[in-house]
Amino acid sequence: MIPVRGYEDQTIAILGLGRSGLATARAALAGGARVVAWDDGPAGRAAAEAEGIALADFSRPDGLEGVAVLVVSPGIPHLYPAPHPAIRAAMEAGVPVDNDVGLFFRSVALSDWHEMDRPPRIVAITGSNGKSTTSALLHHVLTEAGLQSQLAGNIGRGVLDIAPPPDGGLVVLELSSYQTDLARALTPDIAVFTNLTPDHLDRHGGLGGYFAAKRRLFAEGGPDRAVVGIDEPEGLYLANQLVEGRGDDRLIRVSVTQKLTEGWAVFARKGFLSEYRRGRQAASIDLRHIAGLPGVHNHQNACSAYGAARCLGLAPRVIGAAFETYPGLPHRSQVIAVRNCVTWVNDSKATNVDSAARGLEAYPRIRWICGGLEKEGGLAALLPSAGSVVKAYVIGREAEAFAMQLTGIEAEVCTTMARAVERAAEEAEPGDVVLLAPAAASFDQYDNFERRGEDFAMLVEALS
Incomplete structure (x- = not known):
């Protein structure tokens, strides 16, 4: 568990008591905060009461009295098509609204990190399609390479439910647009953007709002390195915004529709993944026979995971060997x-x-x-x-x-x-x-x- 920091002896209100909401409540209590919670469904409220968590309907008058922050679960609308009544009440009362991802980035860096030989690093992956496979594939590569990796976020465990990462530890987060849109802190070491296609448009007021939610992962904290799919105009725009020039090695561009030779790039064509750096081919992997990665869409996922692994310093042969043993995700090809x-x-x-x-x-x-x-x-x-x-x-x-x-x-x-x-x-x-x-x-x-x-x-x- 990652204890929530910065709210000692203050009251945190939690709206939504599913997996992430209950994990947030436990982490807030572990960090010394007081917790009150609410869920519109009786099952969620019953689960909280079973753990001794106090309940309060935040949409009622004075329901947020004395609350320092309202933490919202991902499925609850905060802007479009209309804010949940409790969120509207918080905004009108001037109570900050956040989510568990924001609390995670605020809390994960413990005081002893400066004493570690290799401080932990966090990779955050977003996009419309393929982010689950990309996240799971990267986690698999890191584990196969003998590194200590944890997988969390929109896949696996809640972000506050993982163990504090140790010296040299890695955390791979899959983040949906619901999570990136509301988090008040977003500071990964490496950020990955897979692609963009229309989805969740009612929650974001259209495609522009949807892209803006994804873009926050790159704009709010400024990752040290970024891996960006450029096969859609939004990705191409995002990549351009992140670099100072053609040779900027802070960015790896990814494509499955074109050969890329400028800067640092990874692309897949006819089943072969290629890495180019400074105009020269650095590596190649034959993806055609890998059972866990069928089809062009999975080749794009492989390129994104490969790029993130290269940013973390892994050798191409190590990544390629791990690809061979990737079993795939349930319900995804x-x-x-x-x-x-x-x-x-x-x-x-x-x-x-x-x-x-x-x-x-x-x-x-x-x-x-x-x-x-x-x-x-x-x-x-x-x-x-x-x-x-x-x-x-x-x-x-x-x-x-x-x-x-x-x-x-x-x-x-x-x-x-x-x-x-x-x-x-x-x-x-x-x-x-x-x-x-x-x-x-x-x-x-x-x-x-x-x-x-x-x-x-x-x-x-x-x-x-």
């Missing part, structure tokens, strides 16, 4: 079975059009299980990537409406996952890939994308 020469892949994390498109581009002949709670914008942007789809099996409560948008693709309305798996198994031929890449949220039928992926895996396992 995860091969769960190969039966009768048919491969079953769980990409339940593909909850938006762009991430699903990347999965569809990774395999040559696909039977596609898709559907769920559709996000704004429709499916038209997905269709150019669906050329390898033999047939779609559509699930979800609005499966028929979803299927009608799949112009030019044979689609069968299955509604349930069980029916979709059954039909795909009946029709799949040797060499086919049955891919769960929903291109939609899970909440119409499942609590989260993990539960959706687990259901898919269980049904595949049950096939005779």
Whole structure:
């Protein structure tokens, strides 16, 4: 646990009592603060009461009396589409609003760091797609290299729930736009930007606000080094903002659409990762046969993780060897079975059009299980990537409406996952890939994308 610093004998209010909220409460108490908390759901309040945490409804008059800071969980809107009543009350009363990530960066540097031979370093990774895989891959590389690494944030454990990093220790944080948008302190040693595609637009007031939330990771504290994907205009702009000239080695640019030879760059083309520095090739890794990194989208993740590992001083051969043993993440291009020469892949994390498109581009002949709670914008942007789809099996409560948008693709309305798996198994031929890449949220039928992926895996396992 990272005890919260700077609020000794003061009152911290915590709004939202899920994983991060409860971890924040414990860390605040460990740091000597008083804690009051609230959750709009009875289950969250019950969990807090079971740990002896005092409750108070902050949206009521005087609900924030004597409070030094309001700490908000990531899922609670603070600006768009409208602030939560408790957050509005805090802003009107002049109470600072923060989150656990802000408290982490404020608290993680302990007084004994100056006595260490190698002070701990923090790598923070954000972006629209691939940040979970990039974070997990980098953590895997560091661990395989014999370094002490902890993985936290939007993946793994809450940021305040990890152990204080030791001499030479490393912390890899995956940070969502919800987390970077509100944190009052953001000071990683290395910051990584994977890419940008439309997502969470209602929470950020549009694409510009979404990008601005991501950009805060690079603008607020100023990382020592940055790794930035430049295949979208926003990434190209961000990279330009971070350098003083072409030879500025504080930045590594990343691409999977073009060869990069200026400055320090990492790119992937035709399955080969290349590193260029000062106009010369420094290293190359063949990614084509690495089972845990299929497809161009994972090659982009590999480039981002490689760049961060190089910033930390790892040799290319060490990184390449660790890539070979990377097992992949659950629900992210995860091969769960190969039966009768048919491969079953769980990409339940593909909850938006762009991430699903990347999965569809990774395999040559696909039977596609898709559907769920559709996000704004429709499916038209997905269709150019669906050329390898033999047939779609559509699930979800609005499966028929979803299927009608799949112009030019044979689609069968299955509604349930069980029916979709059954039909795909009946029709799949040797060499086919049955891919769960929903291109939609899970909440119409499942609590989260993990539960959706687990259901898919269980049904595949049950096939005779």
